[in-house]
Amino acid sequence: MPMRKVMKGNEAAAWAAKLAKPKVVAAFPITPSTLVPEKISEFVADGEMDAEFIKVESEHSAISACVGASAAGVRTFTATASQGLALMHEILFIAAGMRLPIVMAIGNRALSAPINIWNDWQDTISERDTGWIQFYAENNQEALDLILIAFKVAEDERVLLPAMVGFDAFILTHTVEPVEIPDQEVVDEFLGEYVPKHAYLDPARPITQGALGFPAHYMEARYTVWEAMENARKVIKEAFDEFEKKFGRRYHMIEEYKTDDAEIILLTMGSLAGTLKEFVDKKREEGVKIGAAKMTVYRPFPIEELRALAKKAKVLAILEKDISFGIGGAVFADASRALVNEKEKPIMLDFIIGLGGRDVTFDQLEEVVAISKKALEGEKVEEVNWIGLRKEIL
């Protein structure tokens, strides 16, 4: 029988790692993710987890050790956030290019400067081009579940790409919620053993990994990563189906909430989705035709699902905790790609919100709705809007 425990998001991630039985974990402490390696250390110390835990001297070495271990053919896990993820940046490309299905838990946190330990998604969003699959969790249960799903998808032979699971700093990493811990036997069935056919460092069958690719081969190597990421769309959906069968919880690429007759749809990721649902309920009571949607998978970008969602809306308002300076939010830019050649599309608006742990309040969401309504009525509004700025200190 699955067990229910009250735990922090970080503990949920550590439990997921324990259930997935990685053989090697390499991690370095960083706020807000530190509790993940701490908890794993305890599991290992108590003999509840049979993994080599490498206490590396930096995040750069954490991911490098994971690459070495994964290339040697074992299931591998790590956790980090923010500056730590940024320090890994170079090696993230290499992990994907070498097709190593490492799974990483991220307590989504802002990037310096100014230094800030609180929540936004700039860390993982900035790694969107590295070839890693990206999931975003709404709550602690999702953090646990999505890490298991991430292993399943990453290790699938049609994919073989690394995957990261983001869950919001403090809002989830440090907040206790009831979490159902699945049975070990069912997780074992769900994930199976990881025995790679492409990555091993075995003296009995020596291979070279990480060779130099000249212009004659480089582009094809990159194309195979593109193909693998395209394959991941199908594999993720299969994994969601199988997960539901085994564990009873349903996941979607994009999960919709009261969108069917909505004129305005608020699209977001992560824990903000919970706030939006409550806000939508409130606005519905006031008679506003509004819905919400949560993107659980950001890479591969759910293009078809977004097109289906967009068909329902007159205004698609994207609320995101990241900024690509000089253009706007990254999710907005990606969503624009998904809809650019659609014959009919909603007005698309971008809302930069909640950066560096700024609380997202209903007042701010009212501002989002007000701007969306103006656009709906044909008034010209900004495409990219910063919400909740303290203009008095600017």
Next chain:
Amino acid sequence: MAVRKPPITTREYWAPGHAACAGCGPAIVMKLATKAFSEAMEEKYGDPNAFAIAHATGCMEVVSGVFPYTAWKAPWIHVAFENAGAVASGVEAAWKKLGRKGKILAIGGDGGTADIGLQALSGMLERRHNVVYLMYDNEAYMNTGIQRSSSTPYGAWTTTSPPGKYSIGEDKPKKWVALIAAAHQVPYVATASIGDPYDFYRKMKKAASVDGPAFVQVLAPCVPGWRIPPEKTVEVAKLAIETGIWPLFEIENGDFHNIKFQRFPKDGKFKKPIEDYLRLQGRFKHLFKRPEAIQELKNQVKEMWRILGKEVELP
């Protein structure tokens, strides 16, 4: 008829066809190091192939693994420039969990070891991974075209330490990574030179045989980088020992009070002048117009020996 056993194994892990320059010193290192490793693995585990290689970006990485070819007959991985120590740590941890016997060989040049990879090396040593880190020291960033590293000796020309009106070439003393490695109190640290291949071979075998981490820093002249003719590689590497500019030593468990020296003159008097070593190399040519720079280099070499506990005389 009795057949004499070859002095070193005839097994090869470094195949011909790699793209290194004619007379490449580091290529000799690759060949000898893997052979020595294999002998040690055979003696220790009964399996000469019981090792894998984690290679930092650099000349030897670039010339040996150009897809779809490889010069390596051993399991081999390259990830990036600065992380060979960390990658090797991960491979070693995985091998442990797979129940595989053997040892991991990490390889980096002086740039990948003394500079950009120093932290990953330190972490690997400190955590006591069962890894031998082999630093082939050609005393500059040769793969990018001869830029100074912290392991470049005083006075040497490189493209980023050019001699000029206000420069004598490289103006800092050489950083000795072997001493930094030894400060980690790991089981075994040694310096070597391809100018004494048997000494290098013995040290690589020893490094591979000990339980836990080991570090070997081997001098490996670079033909284009040192501006030497390809047939002089080994001669230059020998002169480095004979003139005293390159110490051969072993430090076990960080015991700096009991350093073992090889080829050290009993009276502390080196017979050949450092000028003999410098003269063969284009990278030091300009020093012969600057005798005070040669004197400064000699002072630094004496100081290096003094730190190692030896008073020396240099002719």
